[in-house]
Every structure is written in structure tokens, then in C-alpha cells.
Amino acid sequence: MEKGSQSLKSLKFYIHTFGCQMNENDSERLSGILQAEGAQTSDSLDESDLVIINTCAVREKSEEKFFSYLGRLDSLKKRKNITIGAVGCVAQLYQSQLLEKKPIIDFVLGPDNYHLIPEIIQCHHGDKFISTKWNQKWHEIPQNLTYRENRISAYVTIMEGCNNFCSYCVVPYTRGREKCRPKQNIIQEVKDLAKKGYKEIQLLGQNVNSYKDPETGKEFPSLLKEVNRIEGIEWIRFISSHPKNFTQNIAIAMKEAEKACHQLHLPIQSGSSSVLKRMNRGYTKEEYLEKIVFIRKLMPDMCLSTDIIVGFPGETEGEFQETLSVLKDVGYANIFSFRYSPRSHTKASREKNAIPFKEKRRRLIELQAFQRNIQLDHNRSLINSVIKVLCLGKSKKDSLIYAGRNEGNQVINFKSKKDVIGQFVDIRITSCGPYSLIGEIAP
Numbered sequence: 146m147e148k149g150s151q152s153l154k155s156l157k158f159y160i161h162t163f164g165c166q167m168n169e170n171d172s173e174r175l176s177g178i179l180q181a182e183g184a185q186t187s188d189s190l191d192e193s194d195l196v197i198i199n200t201c202a203v204r205e206k207s208e209e210k211f212f213s214y215l216g217r218l219d220s221l222k223k224r225k226n227i228t229i230g231a232v233g234c235v236a237q238l239y240q241s242q243l244l245e246k247k248p249i250i251d252f253v254l255g256p257d258n259y260h261l262i263p264e265i266i267q268c269h270h271g272d273k274f275i276s277t278k279w280n281q282k283w284h285e286i287p288q289n290l291t292y293r294e295n296r297i298s299a300y301v302t303i304m305e306g307c308n309n310f311c312s313y314c315v316v317p318y319t320r321g322r323e324k325c326r327p328k329q330n331i332i333q334e335v336k337d338l339a340k341k342g343y344k345e346i347q348l349l350g351q352n353v354n355s356y357k358d359p360e361t362g363k364e365f366p367s368l369l370k371e372v373n374r375i376e377g378i379e380w381i382r383f384i385s386s387h388p389k390n391f392t393q394n395i396a397i398a399m400k401e402a403e404k405a406c407h408q409l410h411l412p413i414q415s416g417s418s419s420v421l422k423r424m425n426r427g428y429t430k431e432e433y434l435e436k437i438v439f440i441r442k443l444m445p446d447m448c449l450s451t452d453i454i455v456g457f458p459g460e461t462e463g464e465f466q467e468t469l470s471v472l473k474d475v476g477y478a479n480i481f482s483f484r485y486s487p488r489s490h491t492k493a494s495r496e497k498n499a500i501p502f503k504e505k506r507r508r509l510i511e512l513q514a515f516q517r518n519i520q521l522d523h524n525r526s527l528i529n530s531v532i533k534v535l536c537l538g539k540s541k542k543d544s545l546i547y548a549g550r551n552e553g554n555q556v557i558n559f560k561s562k563k564d565v566i567g568q569f570v571d572i573r574i575t576s577c578g579p580y581s582l583i584g585e586i587a588p
């Protein structure tokens with residue numbers, strides 16, 4: 146890029162996001178900050194002056210996707226004077242190495258530095274720029290600086306970072322230590338979203354259940370209670386929960402908050418207590434299952450999902466089979482499953498007893514096939530029932546097909562002659578697959 150200063154007015158930018166909901170929400174903030182300075186989003190890479198890649202480092206594959214995307218930008222950069230920024234977790238992890246190894250990148254920003262983006266474009270245009278500092282305290286980006294494409298369901302970040310140091314996980318090194326957002330800022334943002342007509346709020350953080358208001362010391366149940374009181378919002382979800390921090394008080398607060406969806410993503414990672422110990426998860430299989438029993442006694446209709454890692458170093462066939470047996474016992478409506486991949490900085494990456502790639506792949510295929518049947522049985526049991534669905538969009542291929550989610554966060558596709566986007570509708574389930582439900586508007 147040419148040196149000097151560049152105005153943000155009329156600059157066109159394109160953001161490509163990899164990874165989790167936190168990254169999606171961060172991209173919405175980046176987009177809002179740039180638009181507030183007069184820049185415009187663009188759907189086309191070719192027409193953009195600035196390309197920002199929001200990266201994910203959680204698994205090897207996520208990182209590879211970023212490097213291959215970067216490779217695709219090579220020819221564009223040769224043709225055009227564009228600025229390329231790498232932000233997010235890979236940026237935080239590799240810092241200046243990224244600038245040295247990938248000269249195509251002009252700036253690198255860690256997740257706690259997004260407020261700097263206008264300054265980089267306006268004042269450091271043409272210089273290589275890097276900032277990966279961490280603030281100990283919450284840095285509030287005014288919430289009107291979040292640009293949300295979705296007008297129905299909104300992510301609201303309540304905390305960032307993680308203190309857990311699970312032995313396989315890079316996140317504490319990319320997102321830093323836990324810090325919580327002041328409750329009054331969260332409540333203000335949700336109230337504003339309610340005024341704009343949002344129906345669903347998803348409270349976000351790496352470990353939402355360890356939330357503690359930095360000003361009053363009030364914990365997650367109190368936050369949930371307050372969000373529940375905000376008029377206009379009808380469904381509240383939160384992600385991610387750590388089983389260690391998911392207390393009985395939180396389950397009780399969920400039951401008492403009538404807008405809290407009876408849906409919980411509670412990552413178990415493995416069904417073997419010995420693997421869980423090596424993963425440094427802070428709970429045993431038995432303790433996890435006791436929590437599930439408590440939750441289900443309180444809310445029998447609770448829809449559960451989880452994350453599983455197969456092929457953690459030293460995982461025996463017996464330990465893997467224990468994971469399958471937990472899947473059967475709990476009956477999750479959905480799982481996210483991954484082959485273990487060693488990540489830099491982590492304790493597990495230094496273990497010697499790696500499981501061969503082929504074996505990890507075999508276990509993942511077996512686990513997914515096993516879970517597929519559980520989901521199919523669960524979804525079949527819903528056929529003919531009428532379910533409340535929040536309609537979130539329309540099929541791109543067929544203008545009569547709409548898509549939404551039920552309280553359990555399952556995807557439902559249904560036919561409707563009327564446009565019902567943004568509305569709650571009663572859907573009769575007519576058929577299903579393992580990963581989605583199909584229905585029609587109930588008369």
C-alpha cells in the first residue's frame with residue numbers, strides 16, 4: 146500500500162470471518178466502527194480497498210483455512226492497491242511473525258485492539274502496523290458501533306477470555322484472561338436492541354457462567370434475571386458454559402427466568418474421567434452426569450448439546466467407548482465433534498503419546514455415525530408435534546421456504562405463503578433428517 150494518510154470516507158471494506166460467535170460479534174463491531182467513520186461495506190473483494198480477515202486459531206484446520214484464504218488474496222493484491230489486515234486469534238498468537246512470514250499483510254490486530262482500526266487506516270497508511278496489547282479492564286466499544294446484519298437475533302458479549310487452561314486449548318493465549326463487561330452496559334445494550342425490535346438475545350463469552358459484574362460483584366444468575374425483565378426480548382440464550390461453573394443456582398435461575406430458552410450447550414469434551422483429568426477440565430464424568438440429572442429434573446424439556454474431542458493424546462479405545470456411552474445416556478440433540486489437534490503453547494501439544502491421524506479419523510467417523518442415529522430418533526419423536534419457531538430467514542433457492550429455530554436451537558425449514566421473518570410461528574413437524582426438522586405452518 147502507498148504511504149501516507151487515507152480518508153475513511155468512501156473507503157470500501159470487506160470482512161471475512163472465521164470461527165465462533167465471538168468472532169462474528171467482533172466483526173460486527175469492526176464493521177460498525179468503520180461505518181461510523183464513513184467507510185462502506187462491500188460484498189465484493191474486487192471492489193474493496195480494505196480487506197480484514199478475522200481469524201480463528203482453535204484448531205489446526207481453522208488456521209489452515211486462514212492461510213489458504215490469504216493465498217487467494219495474492220493475485221488481488223498484485224492487481225490493486227488494497228490494504229490487508231489480519232485480526233483475531235491467529236493474529237494474537239503469531240503477532241510480528243505473521244507480518245514477517247506473510248508480507249501481503251499490512252496490519253495485525255489482536256482481539257483487544259479493534260478500536261484502533263480507524264487510526265491505522267487514517268494515520269499509518271503504508272506502514273506495517275501491529276498491536277496485540279491486552280487491557281486488564283473491559284474496554285467498552287459504544288454499542289451503537291456494532292453493525293448487525295441480522296435484525297431478529299443479536300449476540301451480546303458479556304465477558305471475554307478464559308482462565309481455565311484446558312490442556313488442549315489455545316484460547317487463553319489468544320483471548321487472554323477473563324474479564325467481564327459491566328452489567329449496566331450489557332443491560333443498556335439489550336434494552337436498545339429490544340427497542341429496535343430484536344426478539345432473541347444470545348449472551349456471549351468463553352465462559353459465561355463465571356460472569357461477575359466488575360462494579361457490583363453480582364454473578365450470572367443476577368444478570369440473567371435482569372435481562373429477563375427487559376420488555377420486547379422473548380428468548381434468551383447463552384454460550385459457552387463450562388460444566389465446572391454451571392452451578393445448581395444457574396440451573397434454578399434458568400428455570401425462573403421464563404424467557405431463558407430450555408437449551409444448553411454444555412461441552413463435555415470426553416466421556417472418560419481419566420481423559421478429562423488429562424484435559425484439565427476440572428470435573429469427572431460422574432459430576433457432569435449428576436449436573437445433567439439435576440437440570441433435567443428441574444426442566445424435563447431441556448435440549449442439550451455438547452462438544453467432543455476424539456483422539457486426545459493417549460486416549461485408549463476403552464476411553465473412546467466411554468464417550469459413546471455418555472452420548473447414549475445424555476441423548477444430546479446436537480453435538481460438535483472434532484479430531485484433537487495440537488496447538489502451540491498448550492500442555493497437551495507437548496505430550497508424546499499422540500494418536501495416529503488415521504485412528505483419530507476412524508473414531509470421529511464412528512462417533513458421528515453413532516450420534517447421527519441418536520439425533521434421528523430424537524427428531525423422529527417430534528414428527529406431528531407443533532413447535533414454536535422463531536423465523537430467522539428465507540431460503541435463497543425457494544421463496545416459499547423459510548428457516549427458523551425452535552427453543553431447543555434446532556433448525557426447522559417450513560413452507561409459508563406469508564412472509565413471517567422475525568415472527569414466532571407454530572410449526573407442525575412433518576418430516577426430519579438427523580440435522581434438521583421440516584414442517585408447515587400449523588392451522
Ligand code: 5AD
Pocket residue numbers: 203204313314315412414452453454483484485486487488
Ligand atoms: N483440538 C480439537 N478440538 C479442540 N477444541 C478446542 N481446542 C481443540 C483442539 N486443540 C474444540 C473443543 C471446544 C471447541 C470450541 O473446539 O471441543 O469446546
Ligand code: SF4
Pocket residue numbers: 307308309310311314315316317351352387
Ligand atoms: Fe478453551 Fe477450556 Fe477456556 Fe473453553 S474453558 S476456552 S476449552 S481453555
